[in-house]
Amino acid sequence: MQLTNYSRTMPTSKDVYLFGNFEIDLLRREFRAGGVPIPMGGRSFEIIDVLVRAGGELVSKDDLMAEVWPGAIVEENTLQVHISAVRRALGPERGLLKTSFGRGYRLLGEWAVRDDDTHARTGIVKTPATPPLTTNLPLSLSKLIGRDEAVRELLDLVSAYRVVTLTGTGGIGKTALALEVARRLMPDFPGDVRLIELVSLVDPRLVPSAVVSILNLKLGPDLLSAEAVARGIGNRSLLLVFDNCEHVIDAVAVQVEAIVRTCPRVSIFATSRELLRIDGEYAYRVQPLDVPNEETKLPSDLLAHSAVQLFTTRTKALGSTSAGHNEDLAAVAVVCRRLDGIPLAIEFAAARAATLGLAQVLASFDDFFGSLTSARRIAVPRHQTLRSVLDWSYELLPKQEQRLLRVLSVFSGGFNLEAVLAVSGAGDLAATSEGIANLVGKSLVALDQFGTTSRWRLLETTRMYALEKLKLEGEAESTARRHAEFFRDLVTQKSEARPSPANFALYGREVGNVRAALDWAFSPGGEISVGAVLVAAYAPVWLYLSSMGECGQQVERALSLLDDQSPETARLRMELYIALGLILAYTVAMEEKTDIVLTKALKIAEQLDDVHNQLLTIWSLWNLRLKNGDHRQGMQLAERFLEVSRRSVEPVDILVGERLVGTSLHSRGDQRGARRHLESVIENYATPTNERHSTWYLYDLRMVTCAQLARVLALQGHIQQARQKAQESLEISERLQSPLSTLFALRYAIGSVAFFVGDFAKAERYIERLVNISTKFNILQFLKQGRYIQGMLRIKDGEFATGIEMLRTGLDANMESGGWSLCYPEALGVLAEGYAGQGNFAKAFRTVEDALDWSDQKGERWFDAELLRIKGTLLLQDPRGRNEIAAEENFLQAIRIAKHHGALLWELRATLNLARLSIVQDKLAYAQSMLAPVYDQFAEGFDTPDLISAKEIMDGALL
Secondary structure: OOOOOOOOOOOOOOOEEEEOOEEEEOOOOEEEEOOEEOOOOHHHHHHHHHHHHOOOOOEEHHHHHHHHOOOOOOOHHHHHHHHHHHHHHHHHHHHHEEEEOOOEEEEOOOOEEEOOOOOOOOOOOOOOOOOOOOEOOOOOOOOOOOOHHHHHHHHHHHHHOOEEEEEOOOOOOHHHHHHHHHHHHOOOOOOEEEEEEOOOOOOHHHHHHHHHHHHOOOOOHHHOOHHHHHHHHOOOOEEEEEEOOHHHHHHHHHHHHHHHHHOOOEEEEEEEOOOOOOOOEEEEEOOOOOOOOOOOOOHHHHHOOHHHHHHHHHHHHOOOOHHHOHHHHHHHHHHHHHOOOOHHHHHHHHHHHHHHOHHHHHHHHHHHOHHHHHHHOOOOOHHHHHHHHHHHHHHOOOHHHHHHHHHHOOOOOOEOHHHHHHHHOOOOHHHHHHHHHHHHHOOOOEEEEEOOEEEEEOOHHHHHHHHHHHHHOOOHHHHHHHHHHHHHHHHHOOOOOOOOOOOHHHHHOOHHHHHHHHHHHOOOOOOHHHHHHHHHHHHHHHHHOOOHHHHHHHHHHHHHHOOOOOHHHHHHHHHHHHHHHHHHHHHOOOHHHHHHHHHHHHHHHHHOOOHHHHHHHHHHHHHHHHHHOOHHHHHHHHHHHHHHHOOOOOOHHHHHHHHHHHHHHHHHOOHHHHHHHHHHHHHHOOOOOOOHHHHHOOOOHHHHHHHHHHHHHHHOOOHHHHHHHHHHHHHHHHHHOOHHHHHHHHHHHHHHHHHHOOOHHHHHHHHHHHHHHHHHOOOHHHHHHHHHHHHHHHHHOOOHHHHHHHHHHHHHHHHHOOOOOOOHHHHHHHHHHHHHHOOOHHHHHHHHHHHHHHHHHHOOOOOHHHHHHHHHHHHHHOOOOOOHHHHHHHHHHHHHHHHHHOOHHHHHHHHHHHHHHHHHOOOHHHHHHHHHHHHOOOOOOOOOHHHHHHHHHHOOOOO
């Protein structure tokens, strides 16, 4: 079939093809089965695009390749790769794609064409605004030589396969090739592109932690598994590059397999010396660069080979031109052949040629490769060839540079000049700087420039080689000690330079070095105290990196090795207990363990008269009580915090105490007292001079106070002021670019205020956003609450069965896993209304009683008036017997409690129910007289359903 009129660039408005349960949406570029998009690469979709437009006619292979790869020379096996991908997408109906052997393909079936009015006639698809896509790929600093064909092949493969593993010997260029392909994909890839470097990992169990850190997922230490990480990624569209997998290959295989199985919109590149060996993996063996054979003599022919091109390009970049002369090219070809075309080895050789000359390079090869030449006759593995290059490079260095290279091998993940000076023990700034510069010039050290900051790193092959030399020289133990002590001192320094929110990203770069330091410190020959101090000081950085799991593991590791009776370690144990308690409180359902850990910390802080850590521990315990709904003890802890804060040198600590007391009073039902304390915080707020408030207390003080004050103002009937404060809290959180703070504002401020005043449409939008953000960042505590609040909204909308199922399931999951039980009575009250909507009044009454019992036991009183009002409505609705007297008693009690609590909104709502009962009893005037004094106390919020209903009754509109 000739496709002369075919065009994929401007589809018509009839852009959706349907057959059975399949849909081919040309504008959205989606292939759907049963309405669910099936993952498919771009080239594969273009093939099905061409075939469906052909209307069942045969499309020749040549026409198909011309349309999908216009202007490119494509081999038939590339087409076969994507045809296989289309068949996989068709699943059991793969027979719809018919092959006419030797000719081409046709797509069978009666495909109907649908006018899709949701698409613009111009062919432009309007999609919701999405956050800007991000990447952490390093910039390319030089052209990738000799890999054009490999890049084209990999671009096609990643379009057809979910997992592509680049495998080959060390130094072959797997990482460089993977990064180049990832960069090429970035402009058109519909999601984030992330590099996950595994080179610094020693413990395979930390593979999930590395993924969590790079993707900013929120997982606790007990939830750190391959499956949990995959669930955290969910439906995010991602291209992940797992780099240097071989030393943790089994763990990476488990992690990648879990992601592929769970996350339909994730594509993966992996670089490894061996395959992952998982289902669906495509193995791509990276070949050496093209090397001229011994018969090739002409300079033009020699320069046509990529290995020679790499060598000459690198020597020119280093300021040498000799290797580019025609008479030198034969010698360059010899070097490239002896190095088997391995790019890393060629770059080493080029660096030496630029400084020593090509003749010296050839002479060195003769000396160092004597045994290797004979070994090559029995096919010596290529990694031995690379070792020989490294031996040769090392022996050419002066003794001082050899020692420096050995010292640098202890750094995992990079280093700066200060670190090298401390760990080498040299003390000579000029000599050390010159030594590093020389190693950079000889391509043994790479420079990573971060703005005005210089940082260097060793290629991993070089680092491992130099580390062996360090051990052979007997220097490993002393160097590892100095390395660990340096990073301990770095993160514990008493200055503005120690870890804080302003420089967490900077300290986050050192995570590989911290891991290496801890591995030595906690080893049999290490020093436990060095590691324990480092863990305690680095904990805030792990939290910033979202590596709560790794943080928890390292803290518990340190605590298990420390003597828990020694007075010398008391302060250190206190700091570790605080870090562990905070992590446990926010991530897992281990309340008893968390309480024990924090109580130990508080006891030590009191013994040391450490006000700062007393406050931090009391806050953590208060937060734990808030989480489990124990507001009586929470109130005591809040008052205790406020009392201790008066001894603090940081004035803002008193404001934190005011906020805790205000929050506890609100939960206890005292809205007047709560408002007084919360407004005091707002009025006296000053930016903390010590950033530990946002480091440890997790939320910005002003944001969280505005959120709590919004709730209080709403209950007091100041509707518009409540909306303004709720909006302010959300805006603060958005300026902070903190997902956790944004979730808090959506849940406890802007979402709650909308729900309180009956604006359920707005509440639904806010909670949907909460669910989306908490899903994206895998913040389970808010995701669980969001799910059950969605159930509450369904009930309010009259969808009782769906709402009850969502609410009950969400509540059970939240409570069973130790989730936040704050506002639990509110959820039970709505659940009771749902049961009543279904006619199940026995369950409805039991649920209300459970809520009242909870409030009584836990001291969470803010919703008591509403619970009694709901119970009164149930008494009037119960088909087993309407009890107006009991209902009236509940309404009156609700009014009394609301007045006592200062909750005018609840007072109005209960008075409305009592007024409606009076109207049914033909007592309109009485109803109006009850409502008027309550209504008159409102000065705003007259657009809310309750105030509208009250006005209608007072005007006689409901006669």
